[in-house]
Amino acid sequence: MSKRKKPSEDNSNHDFCDFLIELADYEKNVNRNIHKHNVYRKAANVLANHPTRITSGKEAQKLDGIGKKIAKKIDEFLQTGKLQKLENIHNDEKASVINLLTQVSGIGPAKARNLVEMDIRSIDDLRKHTDKLTHHQVVGLRYFEDFQKRIPRVEIEEIEKIMKCEVEKLDEDYEITICGSYRRGQPESGDIDALITHPHYTSEMCNKQNKDRLKTIVNTLEKCGLITDVLSLGDTKFMGACRLNEGATTRRLDIRLTPCDQYYCCVLYFTGSDIFNKTMRAHANEKGFTLNEHSLRPLGSTGVPGEPVPISSEKDIFDCIEYEYREPQNRN
Ligand code: 8DG
Ligand code: CA
Ligand code: CA
Numbered sequence: 001m002s003k004r005k006k007p008s009e010d011n012s013n014h015d016f017c018d019f020l021i022e023l024a025d026y027e028k029n030v031n032r033n034i035h036k037h038n039v040y041r042k043a044a045n046v047l048a049n050h051p052t053r054i055t056s057g058k059e060a061q062k063l064d065g066i067g068k069k070i071a072k073k074i075d076e077f078l079q080t081g082k083l084q085k086l087e088n089i090h091n092d093e094k095a096s097v098i099n100l101l102t103q104v105s106g107i108g109p110a111k112a113r114n115l116v117e118m119d120i121r122s123i124d125d126l127r128k129h130t131d132k133l134t135h136h137q138v139v140g141l142r143y144f145e146d147f148q149k150r151i152p153r154v155e156i157e158e159i160e161k162i163m164k165c166e167v168e169k170l171d172e173d174y175e176i177t178i179c180g181s182y183r184r185g186q187p188e189s190g191d192i193d194a195l196i197t198h199p200h201y202t203s204e205m206c207n208k209q210n211k212d213r214l215k216t217i218v219n220t221l222e223k224c225g226l227i228t229d230v231l232s233l234g235d236t237k238f239m240g241a242c243r244l245n246e247g248a249t250t251r252r253l254d255i256r257l258t259p260c261d262q263y264y265c266c267v268l269y270f271t272g273s274d275i276f277n278k279t280m281r282a283h284a285n286e287k288g289f290t291l292n293e294h295s296l297r298p299l300g301s302t303g304v305p306g307e308p309v310p311i312s313s314e315k316d317i318f319d320c321i322e323y324e325y326r327e328p329q330n331r332n
Contacts, residue, residue: 013047013054016074019083020044029102029109030095043070045275097121105140105147105252106133106231136231136239143229143241146250150188158244159192159226159251166224167196167217174198174217175263179270185329191252192242193270195263203259203294211235214257227253262294264311269293276331280323287321296320 011017024040027033046065047054054060056078057071077083089095094116100123101112120126123144130138140147160178167174177183180193196217201210218238221227228250229241238255258266269277270293284291288299295308296317309320318325 011048011050012052013050016054016060016077017044017048019073019077019086020047020070022086022089025099026089026095029112030089030098032109039065039067040070041275093121101126103148104137104144106136107140111137139229139231139241143250147191147252149249150190151192151249151251153182153187153189155244155248155251156182156189156192159242159253160194162224162226162244163194163221166220166226170216170220171198173200175260177267179267180272181332183271183328184273184332186332191254194253194255195266195270196255196257197260197263197266199260201257201259202261204261205259210257214238214255217257218255261308261310264314264317265291265295266293268314268317271328271331273332276326280321283323284321287323289321291317291321 020040021044024037024044027036027040042065046063047060050063054074057073057075060066060074061068061071073083073085097116097120098109098112101107101115101120102109104123104126107115115126115129115132118129118132120129123141126133126141130141133141156178160176164176167176175197177195178192179195180191181189182192196214198213201213214235214237215233218227218230218233218240221242222230225245226242227240228243231239231241233240236257238253240253240255241250242253243250256266256270268280281291284296285299289309290297290299290305296311297305297308299305309316311317311320315325
């Protein structure tokens with residue numbers, strides 16, 4: 001997931017959300033405590049979707065996903081305008097540096113800690129020690145400033161046009177959907193998530209025939225100058241960088257090639273948001289199904305998934321698990 005989320009000015013509890021997200025990042029990057037990370041993320045999400053301003057911890061605690069400890073933090077924040085725990089984190093140099101280094105694409109919490117132990121204290125320090133980095137991390141570091149910048153919607157529209165035009169030249173039957181926050185209608189995105197399918201590419205087909213599909217697509221996009229760097233490239237997944245033209249900001253681009261029979265499950269998954277996905281998957285489980293980016297399958301009485309349900313639209317997935325349909329812009 002991209003490391004920097006849009007500040008949520010348009011919700012009445014955005015200041016609480018901001019400190020909860022900061023605490024969530026701290027738990028993930030510094031303490032490597034995914035459980036606490038998820039607890040803070042969930043609380044932030046609940047508050048972001050709450051229509052009115054919360055005026056006390058007690059009031060917050062009535063909401064699903066907010067416990068005593070978070071309620072106490074809300075009270076402290078309301079009374080003092082800050083959070084001592086966050087102040088301490090800001091004053092802890094090691095924690096701050098670990099947090100900073102994990103903002104480099106390809107550097108995870110373990111690698112960041114490792115680098116700090118090798119006495120690396122800043123992005124500039126890191127630039128002097130690229131020998132300690134993988135290819136992905138070197139490219140992530142090269143574009144560190146660019147990758148931090150959010151991408152305006154109009155720019156993604158332009159990139160989408162070029163991609164579609166170039167890929168259509170290869171084969172006009174290719175279908176491309178830009179998913180992620182862009183498909184959810186956000187005015188800005190952290191990166192670009194493109195999904196590609198082709199009617200002749202199905203999950204039953206022998207993979208040999210399709211082995212070079214994605215490589216050919218990436219090659220074409222490199223030749224036309226859109227893709228500038230490859231971070232990783234497999235048969236179905238590309239991670240890299242692109243830019244509109246020379247002099248434009250370099251952007252993170254993910255491309256996934258997916259069999260046409262799995263397309264809608266994949267579109268649903270990569271549209272997100274991740275919290276919406278979690279909720280929908282939990283609902284699918286309650287209805288006796290298992291849902292992932294490939295398929296929707298019924299769970300037998302023993303809990304073993306059966307054959308995938310045939311799906312020909314995103315709405316099919318909602319209908320099948322009796323979940324009220326939500327347009328992408330309502331999945332934030
Ligand atoms: P952004 O790039 O504007 O920051 O937001 P995004 O488009 O919603 O997030 P993303 O990190 O690019 O991920 C795209 C979608 O992938 C996301 O909306 C939902 C799905 N997804 C999950 N879980 C995860 C996960 O753990 N990692 C990643 N990379 N994607 C995930 O549901
Ligand atoms: Ca994205
Ligand atoms: Ca992405």
